[in-house]
Amino acid sequence: xxxSTSNATALIRARGLTKTxxxxxxxxxxxxxxxxxxxxxxxxxxxxxxxxxxRMIAGVSPRTAGTLEIxxxxxxxxxxxxxxxxxxxxxxxxxxxxxxxRENLLIFGRFFGIERKEIAERADQLLELFQLSDRAxxxxxPLSGGMKRRLSIARSLINAxxxxxxxxxxxGLDPQARHLLWDALQRLKRSGTTIVLTTHYMDExxxxxxxxxxxxxxxxxxxxxxxxxxxxxxxxxxxxxxxxEGTSRISKETLDGIGDRYERLAERVIIGCENGExxxxxxxxxxxxxxxxxxxxxxxxxxxxxxxxxxxxx
Amino acid sequence: MSxxxxxxxxxxxxxxxxxxxxxxxxxxxxxxxxxxxVYRREWVGSLFSGFVEPLVVLAGLGxxxxxxxxxxxxxxxxxxxxxxxxAPALMASQAMQFGAGEAAWPIxxxxxWVRIYHAMVATPLKPTDIIVGAIAFIGGKVAFAATFFAGxxxxxxxxxxPLGALTMIGVSTLTGLAFAAPITAFSVTQKTDQGFAFIxxxxxxxxxxFSGTYFPIENLPEWAQFISWCTxxxxxxxxxxxxxxxxxxxxxxxxxxxxxAWTIGGTVIASILFRRRMLK
Numbered sequence: 001x002x003x004s005t006s007n008a009t010a011l012i013r014a015r016g017l018t019k020t021x022x023x024x025x026x027x028x029x030x031x032x033x034x035x036x037x038x039x040x041x042x043x044x045x046x047x048x049x050x051x052x053x054x055r056m057i058a059g060v061s062p063r064t065a066g067t068l069e070i071x072x073x074x075x076x077x078x079x080x081x082x083x084x085x086x087x088x089x090x091x092x093x094x095x096x097x098x099x100x101x102r103e104n105l106l107i108f109g110r111f112f113g114i115e116r117k118e119i120a121e122r123a124d125q126l127l128e129l130f131q132l133s134d135r136a137x138x139x140x141x142p143l144s145g146g147m148k149r150r151l152s153i154a155r156s157l158i159n160a161x162x163x164x165x166x167x168x169x170x171x172g173l174d175p176q177a178r179h180l181l182w183d184a185l186q187r188l189k190r191s192g193t194t195i196v197l198t199t200h201y202m203d204e205x206x207x208x209x210x211x212x213x214x215x216x217x218x219x220x221x222x223x224x225x226x227x228x229x230x231x232x233x234x235x236x237x238x239x240x241x242x243x244x245e246g247t248s249r250i251s252k253e254t255l256d257g258i259g260d261r262y263e264r265l266a267e268r269v270i271i272g273c274e275n276g277e278x279x280x281x282x283x284x285x286x287x288x289x290x291x292x293x294x295x296x297x298x299x300x301x302x303x304x305x306x307x308x309x310x311x312x313x314x
Numbered sequence: 315m316s317x318x319x320x321x322x323x324x325x326x327x328x329x330x331x332x333x334x335x336x337x338x339x340x341x342x343x344x345x346x347x348x349x350x351x352v353y354r355r356e357w358v359g360s361l362f363s364g365f366v367e368p369l370v371v372l373a374g375l376g377x378x379x380x381x382x383x384x385x386x387x388x389x390x391x392x393x394x395x396x397x398x399x400x401a402p403a404l405m406a407s408q409a410m411q412f413g414a415g416e417a418a419w420p421i422x423x424x425x426x427w428v429r430i431y432h433a434m435v436a437t438p439l440k441p442t443d444i445i446v447g448a449i450a451f452i453g454g455k456v457a458f459a460a461t462f463f464a465g466x467x468x469x470x471x472x473x474x475x476p477l478g479a480l481t482m483i484g485v486s487t488l489t490g491l492a493f494a495a496p497i498t499a500f501s502v503t504q505k506t507d508q509g510f511a512f513i514x515x516x517x518x519x520x521x522x523x524f525s526g527t528y529f530p531i532e533n534l535p536e537w538a539q540f541i542s543w544c545t546x547x548x549x550x551x552x553x554x555x556x557x558x559x560x561x562x563x564x565x566x567x568x569x570x571x572x573x574x575a576w577t578i579g580g581t582v583i584a585s586i587l588f589r590r591r592m593l594k
Contacts, residue, residue, distance in 0.1 A: 021594075055594075058436050059436075060435050060436055060592065060593055061593060061594055062593060077330065079440075080338075080438040080439075080440060081438070083436060083437055083438050084437070084438040086436070088433070088436040090429070090432055090433065090436075092429060092432075093429065094428075094429040094430055094432050094433035095430070095433075096348075096352065096428060096430045097428060098352045098355075098428075099351060099352060103351060106351075107347070107348045107351050108433070108437070110344040110347055110348070111341075111344050111345075111348075111434060111437040111438065111439050112437055112438060113340075113341065113344070113438065155433075159437075
């Protein structure tokens with residue numbers, strides 16, 4: 001794999017980073033750099049090794065092999081110092097339900113050894129930034145899923161971290177809450193915070209990430225900006241043909257020549273091509289009779305499909 | 315990259331390994347601060363039960379059992395009334411119950427259900443800081459409850475010396491810790507709360523009866539006496555009773571040493587197991 005950069009401004013630098021649990025390899029010798037100020041993503045299906053990688057970066061999972069440098073230090077020997085400069089948002093909620101919204105921030109700040117007065121000021125700013133000020137004195141429990149997630153992110157920023165780490169930040173949120181969260185994250189990025197996120201939503205990765213790596217089965221299979229990855233690994237447009245009765249009886253010869261490449265899924269055939277309308281016409285000429293069809297621009301999902309032969313939600 | 319190029323992880327030196335398990339000199343106090351904030355709302359309830367519980371226990375067991383035991387009390391107690399005999403022991407026993415309970419559900423809950431410990435290990439806090447802070451808080455809570463108990467004993471004239479009563483608070487706190495620490499070590503390994511039923515039914519409740527609380531340990535067969543002296547409560551009871559009655563306490567230093575050993579040993583093991591669970 002080509003390492004796109006190894007410049008000095010990398011805040012996180014992994015070489016041959018490996019994690020095994022018994023005989024299972026969760027992360028298999030991956031290399032990546034996260035640069036100062038960028039929005040960096042790990043895209044991949046569940047079980048690809050994204051969360052394990054995040055845990056290693058966060059200094060809560062000792063690596064099995066390889067080197068890992070975070071803010072110039074090794075998490076094995078400098079864990080507390082590194083963790084003091086990171087903000088971590090877990091996939092599962094870790095808020096304290098017995099405390100109020102504001103107390104969750106105040107107490108958490110103390111774990112970083114920050115003075116009470118400074119924490120109080122930051123807490124109020126963060127509640128404002130994440131539109132939670134009017135709920136400051138409320139208990140956490142009755143908050144909506146989106147509010148709880150925003151509170152988790154606000155809490156993770158109480159120590160003004162150099163790097164914010166988000167593990168599947170919008171899983172389980174409704175579309176409106178997702179967009180609200182994406183906006184908040186974009187604002188944060190503009191204010192100079194480096195953000196690392198994992199996601200199995202390609203639209204999220206496409207919306208947010210400056211650069212990302214695609215992970216599959218413990219390995220990194222591609223790296224680049226969303227645009228680069230799409231240009232490199234997918235064609236301009238995609239024609240999707242739907243066959244509810246299944247695609248197994250369609251012969252290879254029928255599919256050849258419709259577009260540049262195709263992937264056969266259980267009930268769909270995905271055809272990468274320059275011009276979707278033209279490809280559809282050719283598909284009909286080849287005698288295909290899909291129940292329905294659509295043409296769309298290529299997305300990261302197609303990149304993933306192309307690289308692994310599987311779709312992200314499979 | 316081939317496997318040969320991957321740098322194997324350096325193993326840590328002995329000092330670094332020990333350092334990872336030592337608590338930070340001050341950070342564990344933030345964990346205590348967190349627990350105080352959580353329990354701030356329950357203080358009124360704690361105050362109330364702190365006052366009422368010792369009174370109920372003393373009235374029920376002391377007066378009720380005292381009447382039953384009647385004139386034979388002196389044979390057992392060496393002269394004092396039965397209620398005077400068991401009251402300081404009940405204080406130690408209450409500390410055990412309290413310390414054990416606080417180390418069970420509240421600890422497991424913060425791993426499994428509230429999951430706040432997962433957020434805490436992602437801060438500069440080390441797992442050991444969290445364990446030391448959690449156990450220290452339990453010690454504070456036991457001391458809080460013991461203060462009420464001691465006050466009741468003083469007010470009823472069961473304890474005669476204020477200094478003795480003050481020392482009894484210390485003994486109860488240490489007794490509570492001697493159970494809280496090893497039970498924390500158990501809790502951090504659990505995935506459900508089913509194991510706690512085992513701990514409380516087969517260890518805590520029997521200990522209440524066989525640690526010299528209601529009758530002298532010397533009435534037990536020798537092997538049972540030996541088991542009793544291996545556990546913390548017997549030592550807490552011996553110290554507490556001696557202090558309340560103002561009698562001489564043989565082997566006082568040994569009693570304190572056993573309680574301290576359970577506390578320190580339990581805390582060390584809890585730290586190791588908690589670290590292993592959280593940092594996978």
